[in-house]
Amino acid sequence: MDVYADLKTQLLHINQNVSALLGRINAMPGSSPQSFQSWENICDHVKNQLSEExxxxxxxxxxxxxxxxxxxxxxxxxxxxxxxxxxxxxxxxxxxxxxxxxxLFFKSWEQVNADIERALVLFPTQDWRTRKEPFDIRRDSDRRDLEQALDSLDSKNFLHNDTRNINSLYLSSYLRGYDRVKEFLSTGQxxxxxxxxxxxxxxxxxxxxxxxxxxxxxxxxxxxxxxxxxxxxxxxxxxxxxxxxxxxxxxxxxxxxxxxxxxxxxxxxxxxxxxxxxxxxxxxxxxxxxxxxxxxxxxxxxxxxxxxxxxxxxxxxxxxxxxxxxxxxxxxxxxxxxxxxxxxxxxxxxxxxxxxxEKKIFSFSRDQERRFHENFRRIVTQQRYALLFRNHFERLKMIVSGLDHWVRVNQDILAKGADEAALLLKKIKSQEKKTARVKSMVKSTLEGALAQIKRELRNDVDHFFDTRSGEVVPGLMDFVKTYNVPLYQYQDRLSADGFSSTLYLVFQDFQHGIDTFMAENINPRIFNFVKFEEDKIKEYFETITGP
Ligand SMILES: Nc1nc2c(ncn2[C@@H]2O[C@H](COP(=O)(O)OP(=O)(O)O)[C@@H](O)[C@H]2O)c(=O)[nH]1
Ligand SMILES: [Mg+2]
The missing domain is CATH 3.40.50.300 (P-loop containing nucleotide triphosphate hydrolases)
Structure with missing residues (x-):
């Protein structure tokens, strides 16, 4: 039996019962404490999250x-x-x-045009376009112009380096695929x-x-x-x-x-x-x-x-x-x-x-595969338990114990004579005042904590992205500063094709270099930093709210 599926069904069932109960209480005249509304919202949330997780x-x-x-x-x-x-x-x-x-999820015309714009930065400017507005692939003249420009670059053997190919590949593929997708994409769906x-x-x-x-x-x-x-x-x-x-x-x-x-x-x-x-x-x-x-x-x-x-x-x-x-x-x-x-x-x-x-290899492979499957299943199930219990179960527990308390108090009041009930209500009122005070104290503590953690985060972010001593910008600046343009590689081009065409090539090589540097060095550090900060926030609130 799938324990996870079973637990989930039970949890959804409990959630539904609690939600129905809250609905009934809300429908009772004169008995709709505000917190019940937020509890109902939580129940809805649990239901949606459990189905989506x-x-x-x-x-x-x-x-x-x-x-x-x-x-x-x-x-x-x-x-x-x-x-x-x-x-x-x-x-x-x-x-x-x-x-x-x-x-299949397609790109919108805007996204396609944005990709093209990116590939066109510093595109050799010998008046290849008859228009001045931003490029739009839906325009016949824009497509025609770009096609001719690419042909002329291609004929000069311009685009045959792997890295330069990326931009020209985007451009030529968009042009070549246009007819096949135009009608469909133009429906906007x-x-x-x-x-x-x-x-x-x-x-x-x-x-x-x-x-x-x-x-x-x-x-x-x-x-x-x-x-x-x-x-x-x-x-x-x-x-x-x-x-x-x-x-x-x-x-x-x-x-x-x-x-x-x-x-x-x-x-x-x-x-x-x-x-x-x-x-x-x-x-x-x-x-x-x-x-x-x-x-x-x-x-x-x-x-x-x-x-x-x-x-x-x-x-x-x-x-x-x-x-x-x-x-x-x-x-x-x-x-x-x-x-x-x-x-x-x-x-x-x-x-x-x-x-x-090949008996020995064969049975080794099958055995390893079986072990992999078992472990894969175990890890995935563990992860799912963690998600299930960490959030939803705790929330429901809180609501149910709140409800339980509310029911007991009401039972107490109903079981007593009018005088005693009045006394009890008075006590509750005074208790409510005390609770309100504690609540406001907790609130201001949390607000203070929030302000403090925000300050800390801001500090960390400033440090991390600091242009001189931070963890990513100096490396990036260094990459740009020490980027070496191998001039000799472009010399022949320069005399044959002129400055702007050669500049396009140099720029594409540079762009590729910096994109690669970002993907390999900068992005992973940023991800790691974000993860670190998230853990920090979690830990911080756990220490102030924990027992
Ligand atoms: N002989 C053999 N070929 C395999 C095996 N696994 C994959 N291939 C072949 O290797 C090629 C690449 O596999 P594929 O799964 O497409 O690799 P991917 O690029 O990582 O997705 C395909 O032609 C597969 O049929 C294997 O265990 N044994
Ligand atoms: Mg594949």
Whole structure:
């Protein structure tokens, strides 16, 4: 039995009863203390939060490490595209639901134009535009002008460096995809759903190198597998993409995630890109919530010893970043094939048979997979208990004990004669006065505390962002100051294409450098700082309100 679901149902039931009781008291003439209204509000809040509360799991790792395969295996089907490229990296969120459904969230015209404006900063100015207003992709002349300008840059072999490609890729993809999305986006509705047998049609967008630029977000509802429906699993593609904006998207998700699954392929072991990414997670202060899965390519290893050697090596490499990490090693593809046994292609049937033939490796993989599942379930359930009890249970307890008290007092009054009741009411009134005094004292203490913690926070923030001694700005300034423009690389361009074209190139390289620096060094520190301050606020109020 799912203890969590059971407890949640009970809690919702109690919540409903308390709420109904409060409703009845409120309907009684002359007996509606103000606090009851706020209690009713709390009950509503508990109900909404309990239905919404979600555990978020981020699946991360370098390209082709097996993230999508692992998630597919968890959901028992091939829902996420395996072997997808990195160009259109996007965080894809998947949840268990009653039907198969993909929801695509598109960018608005304003967002598209803003992306274009960003890519156009210092765009060579040789009068490529016939208009002076801000660029608007919906205007025929703007699209035509940009297309010509890009063609002429391209013909000069301008855009062939990886980093410069990012901006030109945005520009050309928006242009090329325009016709496919224009009608839909112009309706102003920015989401599209693909249900049931249309599900795979969503890949016309998400798997399309051009159209995916128009997407902001993807979420999938999947009707198979035994992942509970309050767990969201996010495929965070792009941690090693050359585009720092991808990294920023992933960081956004990591911040809300309750658990991180880091996937490493046994084909490669730990690479520099992994070390960079793991270091960033560590800087963000969230490495404690991480489990590592070594995705074993069973065709790659000669023997069990070979695989065991690799696992030991990965553990050793990981130890540099995290002490005694939790590591599981199994083949995600084997697990997916085993689930889909009856629907495999002849080639995959053959692969599966081959893997099953390697008995020692095979049973090791299955065993590790089982252990991973058990632990995954345990961690996720623990997190959910924590969310459930920490907030909602405590709140309901407070309301119920308040109600209980109120009922006792009323019972007392009703049970007594008129004189005694009058005396009791007088006592209550005087008690109320005392309570009011205590309340106002508590209030002013809290207000004082609030002012103080605000002061402290302001101080911390000022220190943190101080331009000379703070933790981030000097590093950033330093990056800008010591940024070295490798002039010799641009010399030929300068004489061939002139100043403004060359300046655009220099600027794009610089922009890429600073975006990367921000994503790798500055953002993680800011996240860590925010987390630290949040803990501080919590601790502060716990010490003044605690016993
Ligand atoms: N042989 C083998 N191939 C795998 C395994 N896991 C994934 N792959 C393949 O490796 C490629 C990349 O996997 P994918 O899950 O798309 O990686 P991602 O980029 O991290 O999402 C795909 O073609 C998978 O079919 C595995 O355990 N064994
Ligand atoms: Mg993938």
């Amino acid at each position: 979600l555990i978020r799991v981020a699946v991360i790792g370098t390209i082709k490490s097996g993230k999508s395969t692992l998630i597919n295996a968890l959901f028992a089907g091939d829902y996420l595209k395996r072997g997808a490229g990195v160009v259109t990296s996007m965080v894809t969120k998947a949840r268990r639901g009653n039907q198969l459904k993909a929801t 920015l989401t599209r759903e693909f249900c049931g047998k249309d599900f795979s049609a969503h890949r016309d967008f998400s798997g399309n190198d051009v159209l995916a630029f128009y997407l902001k977000d993807i979420s999938l509802e999947i009707d198979s597998g035994d992942i509970e429906n309050h767990i969201e699993i996010a495929d965070c593609q792009g941690s090693d993409s050359p585009n720092p904006l991808h990294m920023a998207m992933i960081q956004d998700y990591l911040l809300q995630a309750n658990l991180l699954l880091y996937v490493i392929s046994s084909r490669t072991g730990i690479r520099q890109a992994d070390i960079n990414f793991l270091s960033m997670i560590k800087k963000m202060g969230i490495i404690d919530h991480m489990i590592v899965v070594i995705n074993c390519d069973l065709s790659e290893h000669e023997s069990y010893d070979d695989l065991a050697g690799l696992i030991a090596k990965v553990r050793e490499d990981l130890a540099i970043i995290k002490n005694d990490p939790e590591v599981y090693a199994y083949s995600a593809l084997l697990s997916l094939f085993a689930i889909q046994r009856d629907h495999l292609s002849p080639k995959d049937i053959q692969r599966l048979a081959q893997w099953e033939h």
